[in-house]
Amino acid sequence: MNKKQLQAGSVISGFLFVIAIAGLLLWFFSSHNIQAQADAPVQPIEFPHHVHSAAIEDDGNAINCLYCHSYARRSPVAGIPTLAKCMGCHRYVAADKERIQQLSRYWQQGKPIPWKKVHDLPDFVYFTHERHIQRFVFQQGQPVQQVCGYCHGDIKTMTVAERRRPLTMGWCLKCHEQFQDNPPGAPLPAEDWQINATDSSLTAAMPVDALHADTLRKAPGDCWECHK
Amino acid sequence: MSFDPVDRRSFLKLMGVSGSGLFLTLHGCGNASLEDGKETVMSYIDPEDFVIPGEEVWYATTCRQCPAGCGLHARIREGRVRKLEGNPASPINHGRLCSMGQAGLQLHYHPDRLSQPMARLDGKLQPISWGEAKTRLHNMVSAATKKPQSFALLSGEVGGHLEQLVDALVQSIGGPPRYVYETLSQATWRTATQTTLGVTAPTLELSKAQLVLSFGADFLGPWQSPVHFAAEYGQFRAAPRGSLIQIEPKMSLSGANADWWLAIRPQTEAWLALGLANILAADSQHALPEPVMKSLAAYDVDSVSKITDVPVESIQRLAQALRSRTPSLVLAGGAAEGQEDGAQMIMACWLLNYLLGNIGQTIHAGGRSPYENLHTQRGSTAALQSFSKHMTDVDTLFVFHSNPIYSAPDFVELDRGFAGISNKVVFAHTLDETAELADLVIPLRSSLEEWGSQLPGYSPDQGLLQLQQPVVQALHAEQPASGDLFLQLLAQLDEHYKQWPDFYAYMRDDLSRLRQHARPADQLNPWKLPAVMEPPTYKPVMPEQAFSANQLDEAFWEHTLAAGLLHLPTESQPLKINLQAANLKQPDADPAYPFTLIPCPRLGLYDGRHADLPWLQELPDQITTIVWDSWAEMHPETAARLKVKTGDIVEIKSSHGSLRVKVFEFEGIHPEAVAVPMGQGHSSGRYAAGVGVNPLKILAPIFERDSGELALYATRVQIRPTGEQGAVVKLAGSDSQHKRRLVRTVPARLFNNNEG
Numbered sequence: 001m002n003k004k005q006l007q008a009g010s011v012i013s014g015f016l017f018v019i020a021i022a023g024l025l026l027w028f029f030s031s032h033n034i035q036a037q038a039d040a041p042v043q044p045i046e047f048p049h050h051v052h053s054a055a056i057e058d059d060g061n062a063i064n065c066l067y068c069h070s071y072a073r074r075s076p077v078a079g080i081p082t083l084a085k086c087m088g089c090h091r092y093v094a095a096d097k098e099r100i101q102q103l104s105r106y107w108q109q110g111k112p113i114p115w116k117k118v119h120d121l122p123d124f125v126y127f128t129h130e131r132h133i134q135r136f137v138f139q140q141g142q143p144v145q146q147v148c149g150y151c152h153g154d155i156k157t158m159t160v161a162e163r164r165r166p167l168t169m170g171w172c173l174k175c176h177e178q179f180q181d182n183p184p185g186a187p188l189p190a191e192d193w194q195i196n197a198t199d200s201s202l203t204a205a206m207p208v209d210a211l212h213a214d215t216l217r218k219a220p221g222d223c224w225e226c227h228k
Numbered sequence: 229m230s231f232d233p234v235d236r237r238s239f240l241k242l243m244g245v246s247g248s249g250l251f252l253t254l255h256g257c258g259n260a261s262l263e264d265g266k267e268t269v270m271s272y273i274d275p276e277d278f279v280i281p282g283e284e285v286w287y288a289t290t291c292r293q294c295p296a297g298c299g300l301h302a303r304i305r306e307g308r309v310r311k312l313e314g315n316p317a318s319p320i321n322h323g324r325l326c327s328m329g330q331a332g333l334q335l336h337y338h339p340d341r342l343s344q345p346m347a348r349l350d351g352k353l354q355p356i357s358w359g360e361a362k363t364r365l366h367n368m369v370s371a372a373t374k375k376p377q378s379f380a381l382l383s384g385e386v387g388g389h390l391e392q393l394v395d396a397l398v399q400s401i402g403g404p405p406r407y408v409y410e411t412l413s414q415a416t417w418r419t420a421t422q423t424t425l426g427v428t429a430p431t432l433e434l435s436k437a438q439l440v441l442s443f444g445a446d447f448l449g450p451w452q453s454p455v456h457f458a459a460e461y462g463q464f465r466a467a468p469r470g471s472l473i474q475i476e477p478k479m480s481l482s483g484a485n486a487d488w489w490l491a492i493r494p495q496t497e498a499w500l501a502l503g504l505a506n507i508l509a510a511d512s513q514h515a516l517p518e519p520v521m522k523s524l525a526a527y528d529v530d531s532v533s534k535i536t537d538v539p540v541e542s543i544q545r546l547a548q549a550l551r552s553r554t555p556s557l558v559l560a561g562g563a564a565e566g567q568e569d570g571a572q573m574i575m576a577c578w579l580l581n582y583l584l585g586n587i588g589q590t591i592h593a594g595g596r597s598p599y600e601n602l603h604t605q606r607g608s609t610a611a612l613q614s615f616s617k618h619m620t621d622v623d624t625l626f627v628f629h630s631n632p633i634y635s636a637p638d639f640v641e642l643d644r645g646f647a648g649i650s651n652k653v654v655f656a657h658t659l660d661e662t663a664e665l666a667d668l669v670i671p672l673r674s675s676l677e678e679w680g681s682q683l684p685g686y687s688p689d690q691g692l693l694q695l696q697q698p699v700v701q702a703l704h705a706e707q708p709a710s711g712d713l714f715l716q717l718l719a720q721l722d723e724h725y726k727q728w729p730d731f732y733a734y735m736r737d738d739l740s741r742l743r744q745h746a747r748p749a750d751q752l753n754p755w756k757l758p759a760v761m762e763p764p765t766y767k768p769v770m771p772e773q774a775f776s777a778n779q780l781d782e783a784f785w786e787h788t789l790a791a792g793l794l795h796l797p798t799e800s801q802p803l804k805i806n807l808q809a810a811n812l813k814q815p816d817a818d819p820a821y822p823f824t825l826i827p828c829p830r831l832g833l834y835d836g837r838h839a840d841l842p843w844l845q846e847l848p849d850q851i852t853t854i855v856w857d858s859w860a861e862m863h864p865e866t867a868a869r870l871k872v873k874t875g876d877i878v879e880i881k882s883s884h885g886s887l888r889v890k891v892f893e894f895e896g897i898h899p900e901a902v903a904v905p906m907g908q909g910h911s912s913g914r915y916a917a918g919v920g921v922n923p924l925k926i927l928a929p930i931f932e933r934d935s936g937e938l939a940l941y942a943t944r945v946q947i948r949p950t951g952e953q954g955a956v957v958k959l960a961g962s963d964s965q966h967k968r969r970l971v972r973t974v975p976a977r978l979f980n981n982n983e984g
Contacts, residue, residue, distance in 0.1 A: 041265020075282035084274035112270040120267055 288792025297684030342671035376402030388681030410607025420574035435463035445561030479896030494824035503532030595798025821944035833907025858920025
């Protein structure tokens with residue numbers, strides 16, 4: 001083997017090595033549910049989710065997520081609660097706190113609060129809250145915090161909301177594909193998309209229901225379903 | 229090929245860098261679009277219960293892109309209007325909407341829409357505050373009352389309750405009546421129809437006709453009510469299929485859809501109509517008055533053929549078709565109407581309909597309008613002419629919803645007259661040609677932000693009033709609605725108008741008064757709403773007695789707004805027939821100006837008002853498929869005679885001006901005509917300026933004899949090649965199949981035989 005052959009061999013083996021690394025990384029990303037976590041953005045008011053949604057015994061107020069995010073069950077977007085709704089309680093509750101006074105100033109000026117989006121899907125993705133909430137909460141009776149937590153993480157432990165799930169296409173599909181190999185009645189694999197709900201009985205894996213087995217386990221295998 | 233030596237250290241470095249790069253790339257790919265904390269999401273403050281982000285809400289309103297007044301449904305999401313559709317409950321457009329209507333959105337969101345009033349300071353238009361603008365307006369109105377004849381108001385068609393206020397202002401000041409100017413006016417049609425039938429807008433039922441003969445009336449284009457007649461045309465063509473014959477010097481969109489299209493020498497349509505009447509009168513069951521019968525004798529088939537350039541056999545065939553297929557409908561408009569003898573052409577059209585027995589079959593009087601206090605003064609070009617005569621007396625001029633500096637022909641010398649007026653107030657959406665010359669510019673809200681009402685330009689039902697409501701909050705919140713502004717100006721002069729706090733209250737007050745005329749059934753279960761519109765929870769289910777007057781009023785108002793229209797019963801009225809003897813003047817042949825200029829209007833740019841909307845510039849011309857340009861349509865024979873071809877630039881010269889434009893060879897035009905489309909040639913407007921030419925500018929001062937309308941299609945021109953060339957940008961690649969027989973055609977007779 002002369003020097004030139006040696007050099008060519010080194011470059012080729014270099015390329016092969018890079019491809020091998022790429023393969024490894026691809027496998028790693030596709031088979032592991034990476035808990036992508038972004039820093040919480042700076043919000044105009046430092047909204048304490050834990051104060052609102054944590055259990056009473058944990059010094060919270062155990063408010064149902066859907067009380068404030070009331071559009072989630074009726075619309076593709078969950079929406080931000082209206083200022084009128086915030087003020088409904090905070091005219092009286094904790095009115096002396098600095099954050100509530102900030103809120104009152106917006107209300108008095110009649111200006112909306114410019115919240116920063118935390119869970120911002122790309123524009124080419126169609127995701128509907130309504131379908132998920134209707135299915136899990138209203139048809140199956142799963143606890144609201146658990147259902148919201150699948151995608152938003154354990155909000156009751158956060159102050160300003162932050163993204164705890166990757167919300168990538170592979171991550172969405174990973175959840176939907178779980179139903180494909182499980183017959184009705186079989187327990188769903190309790191993976192890390194479940195959260196530690198307030199009530200410990202709620203962390204038990206939900207069984208696959210007949211409806212899922214028949215319809216949802218095929219969903220969504222069609223690009224058009226989400227990329228309209 | 230040679231390589232530099234690679235040692236182990238460099239190799240590992242390379243691998244490290246590539247690996248990290250790959251890791252970052254892969255890691256980045258998955259989250260490339262997830263940008264936490266970058267976008268803002270605004271919360272509502274205190275929305276209505278039915279407002280849900282992500283969910284659409286539809287409101288009914290009325291289109292104001294042309295005078296047809298189609299019903300609209302506007303789709304709103306998150307407080308923004310996203311899409312306009314036709315209102316299925318409207319008898320004008322039956323849920324359909326044309327391209328101009330769709331482009332109403334672009335006017336609403338136009339980047340150059342004025343948000344602040346402007347005043348001329350140091351010779352330049354500069355933004356001023358609304359407070360100052362209102363003070364100036366009030367001062368001008370006060371000053372005008374002291375010298376009423378020096379005040380004038382020039383507008384386009386306004387209509388409805390706003391028109392009441394605008395006219396009331398003019399009356400309170402005491403100035404001359406409002407000048408209502410529309411380039412594409414139907415004034416000659418209305419005058420002649422009023423004389424002949426006793427009504428201005430008879431109901432025309434294309435759908436019931438077996439045969440439609442149209443002299444230049446482009447009912448699929450901008451004639452009268454484009455969407456309504458397109459729907460009527462659809463029914464007319466459904467089995468049993470009606471036949472359409474179109475006679476005109478330049479093929480219109482309706483002409484392109486005709487079974488038989490006949491090119492006629494420009495300005496001679498009335499001759500052919502009277503020639504046909506002469507043939508049909510001989511064996512018609514409907515007798516003609518003696519003077520009319522006598523006058524028809526002059527229009528024998530041979531001389532008519534000679535004058536019109538239509539072969540004798542074709543005229544005979546036309547007469548035969550009209551005799552054999554009844555009921556039929558004869559229409560006239562466009563180039564046939566815009567002549568010195570336009571009124572006689574319209575009368576000849578009614579004469580033919582009378583002879584064929586169409587009156588009462590496909591032509592009806594339409595009911596008497598129940599809206600006695602609401603009246604739309606229809607526009608005309610004669611109004612511009614009379615304004616220009618009085619221009620020197622005017623000190624204060626209000627221009628409202630009109631752009632006369634663009635559309636007035638040069639011979640009117642409007643810009644010179646404008647310069648002599650000391651206070652020119654222009655109400656406009658953007659800085660158009662007229663607004664640029666103004667001393668005070670008052671921005672207009674878009675029609676999607678204002679209350680209003682509209683009696684449609686053509687309506688099959690005179691009991692219809694289209695309602696306009698603000699479907700979104702004004703983009704520029706401080707900008708007052710024109711109704712509010714006029715009400716404030718009026719209240720300054722007349723105490724009576726102080727009782728209404730705003731235009732909404734004024735309009736609702738008047739409409740509530742009309743409730744008693746509505747049928748009880750209409751009040752409780754009023755309009756056939758589409759499923760998406762029907763609000764079950766709002767629907768009053770109790771009997772009428774259970775409502776107090778206020779509740780009934782509220783229910784009536786809610787339903788009226790949800791429907792987007794009010795519909796009151798009408799009294800029927802008879803049609804009178806008053807036929808008059810024909811007396812046509814033969815057009816002079818001037819060898820110096822051998823061609824007739826046809827400034828053809830089209831759906832899209834209309835009379836030029838939509839040229840600054842890029843959707844409509846981008847929309848190909850329906851016949852030539854040319855975009856973003858002007859062109860001179862001429863017959864290939866004419867082009868060969870002038871030694872020019874498509875793309876060559878020619879100079880078209882009339883006695884009053886000239887323009888340079890590219891040639892487009894087209895067989896659908898008479899060899900003695902040259903057509904330049906209307907709508908281009910603007911000097912202002914982000915999208916309109918510098919595109920094409922304006923054929924209206926070179927029109928000669930020729931007027932219709934009865935109505936005084938400008939004869940739009942009577943200007944004679946000469947054409948001179950310039951030797952320069954340009955490119956015609958069009959969508960269609962080629963007009964010819966190049967003998968490849970891609971689309972095969974057979975005569976209808978053979979086709980019917982083959983089908984057995």
